[in-house]
Amino acid sequence: MREPAFWQPPSSWLSRLLMPLAAIYGEIAGARMARKGIVVGIPVICVGNYHVGGAGKTPTTQALVALLRELGEAPVVLSRGYGGSLRGPVKVDVSRHQAAEVGDEPLMLARDVTVVISRDRVAGAALARSTGASVIVMDDGFQNPAVAKDASIIVIDGDRGLGNGRGLPAGPMRAPLDLQVARTDALVIVGTGRAADGVARQVAAKGAPVFRAQLAPDTASLKALHGRRVLAFAGIGDPVRFFRTLRGAGVDVAAEQAFADHHPYTADDIAALLAQAKREALTLVTTEKDVVKLRGLPDTEGIVPFAVTLAFDDAAALRMFVMERLNIARGRASNRSPDGA
Structure with missing residues (x-):
C-alpha cells in the first residue's frame, strides 16, 4: 500500500468526506485498545507508531535491543510478521x-537478534520466553491489546509528523490521538524536524519522557558510495525519508524510485532498475530492509545496502527509562500471587 496524498496536510475534500467512517473506526479502535492484555511472565517493551507508514520503528527496535544487551538482558523480538505467509509462532x-x-x-532483524513471528501474539510471547528471553521487544502491536505491555515506546518522524492527524481512512491515525497518548510511556522523535512538536508537548504534559534521535549512516556504506552518483530505491513505509537520509549523508542521489511498503520485488523490477542505472551510469542503493527481499533474484550483487543506526541525543536518559520500566515490571511480577491475583 502507498500512502494517499490526502493523508498529508492541507486537508482535502476527500479526507473530509471520509470523516464519518474515521469516527466509526476510531470508536472501534479505542474500545479494542482498552481491553486488558495477558501477562506473559517476562517484561514486554512495545515499539510502535500512532499512525500507519514508516517512522523509524525498526532502527529504534535495533537500538533498544543493543541497549538491553548492554544491561545484561537477553532480548527477543516479537513481530506479527507482516507481509509474510507464515502464521507462526515460529522462530525466524x-x-x-x-x-x-x-x-x-x-x-532483517533476525541477522542480529532472535526473532519470533506470530499472528497470535500471546503464543508468540510463549515461544519467545521458551527460547530464553529475559525481555520481549514487541515490534509494533501498540494498538493490539492481546499482550500486556510494561512499556510502550512510540516513534514519530520529526519531518513527517502525524500527517493530517485524522483517523483511518480519512488520515493515517490508527486510533484517536488522545487515547494513544494516554497509553504512551515514552516518545521517540527521529530527525530534527518540528512536525511532531505538538504531540511531544502532549506526551511531556502527562509526565512521559520525549527522546530525540538521529539516523546515523554506517561508515562502510558511505565508503562504498563515495564519489558515485546513485539511483536510490526503496519499498518501505516512508521512502522519502530514506532518500533524504542519503542526501543528508552527502550521497549524490541522481534518481529515485519509490515502491509500496513491503513491496515484493520481482526479476522484472530489478531488470528495470539495472537498465536505468546502466543507461545513466548510476550505482543502485537501497535499504537493508529491501535487501533481504532481493535474495534469490538474479543480478543483485552490485546493489549497495545503505545501513543506518539510531543515535539518541540523550542515551543516558533512555537507559535510565528502560532500567526503571524493567524494575517496575519485575516488581509487579514478584508481588503477584501464584494464582495470578
Whole structure:
C-alpha cells in the first residue's frame, strides 16, 4: 500500500468526506485498545507508531535491543510478521526463511537478534520466553491489546509528523490521538524536524519522557558510495525519508524510485532498475530492509545496502527509562500471587 496524498496536510475534500467512517473506526479502535492484555511472565517493551507508514520503528527496535544487551538482558523480538505467509509462532531462521514467509523486517532483524513471528501474539510471547528471553521487544502491536505491555515506546518522524492527524481512512491515525497518548510511556522523535512538536508537548504534559534521535549512516556504506552518483530505491513505509537520509549523508542521489511498503520485488523490477542505472551510469542503493527481499533474484550483487543506526541525543536518559520500566515490571511480577491475583 502507498500512502494517499490526502493523508498529508492541507486537508482535502476527500479526507473530509471520509470523516464519518474515521469516527466509526476510531470508536472501534479505542474500545479494542482498552481491553486488558495477558501477562506473559517476562517484561514486554512495545515499539510502535500512532499512525500507519514508516517512522523509524525498526532502527529504534535495533537500538533498544543493543541497549538491553548492554544491561545484561537477553532480548527477543516479537513481530506479527507482516507481509509474510507464515502464521507462526515460529522462530525466524535467516538461513531457511524468505521475506515472503516471515516478512522483511523480521528477516532483517533476525541477522542480529532472535526473532519470533506470530499472528497470535500471546503464543508468540510463549515461544519467545521458551527460547530464553529475559525481555520481549514487541515490534509494533501498540494498538493490539492481546499482550500486556510494561512499556510502550512510540516513534514519530520529526519531518513527517502525524500527517493530517485524522483517523483511518480519512488520515493515517490508527486510533484517536488522545487515547494513544494516554497509553504512551515514552516518545521517540527521529530527525530534527518540528512536525511532531505538538504531540511531544502532549506526551511531556502527562509526565512521559520525549527522546530525540538521529539516523546515523554506517561508515562502510558511505565508503562504498563515495564519489558515485546513485539511483536510490526503496519499498518501505516512508521512502522519502530514506532518500533524504542519503542526501543528508552527502550521497549524490541522481534518481529515485519509490515502491509500496513491503513491496515484493520481482526479476522484472530489478531488470528495470539495472537498465536505468546502466543507461545513466548510476550505482543502485537501497535499504537493508529491501535487501533481504532481493535474495534469490538474479543480478543483485552490485546493489549497495545503505545501513543506518539510531543515535539518541540523550542515551543516558533512555537507559535510565528502560532500567526503571524493567524494575517496575519485575516488581509487579514478584508481588503477584501464584494464582495470578
